[in-house]
Amino acid sequence: MCTSPGADVLPALLRCRxxxxxxxxxxxxxxxxxxxxxxxxxxxxDRSDETGALLRSLLGSPEPQLRLAAVHALAAGDPDFAAGRLELALDAVRHPSVALWRHTNSVGSGVRGVQH
Structure with missing residues (x-):
């Protein structure tokens, strides 16, 4: 896992995104x-506000797995965040596109790990 400060990596990650x-x-x-x-x-x-806004905007994405990814990202900084988005998370893990997670580097245990 990268340990560089956000200031060093956010610009490149935002370009890639x-x-x-x-x-x-x-x-x-x-x-x-x-x-x-x-x-x-x-x-x-200076890109942290832009990144936070991007992550919050993804909560309204038409792609259920991007919405779920945004919940994960935002919940890491606020333990109570995910509880308020339970329906959004459940919709994503019930959607057939949940199979995409099997191919990511983010969840080593695949779909079951995301559902858990």
Whole structure:
């Protein structure tokens, strides 16, 4: 896992996020796991507000798995966040597109890990 400050990695991650069209790679980027983690690493830099706004905007994405990725990313900084988005999370894990997670680097245990 990258331990560089958010200020060093957020600009590149945001560029990749805009250019990437592969749905699995987009989940890995959002997910959030890359953007969600990087935005919490101090110093986060001048792109942290943009990243937070992007993650919040993804809660309204037409793609259920991007919405779920955004919930994961935002919940890492606020333990109560996910509880208020339970229906959104349940919709995503019940959707057939949940199978995309099997191909990501974010969840080693695949679909069952996401559902858990």
């Amino acid at each position: 805009r250019a990437e069209s592969d749905p699995v790679t987009r989940l890995d980027l959002v997910l959030v796991l890359a953007l969600g983690r990087a935005v919490r690493r101090e110093p986060a830099g």
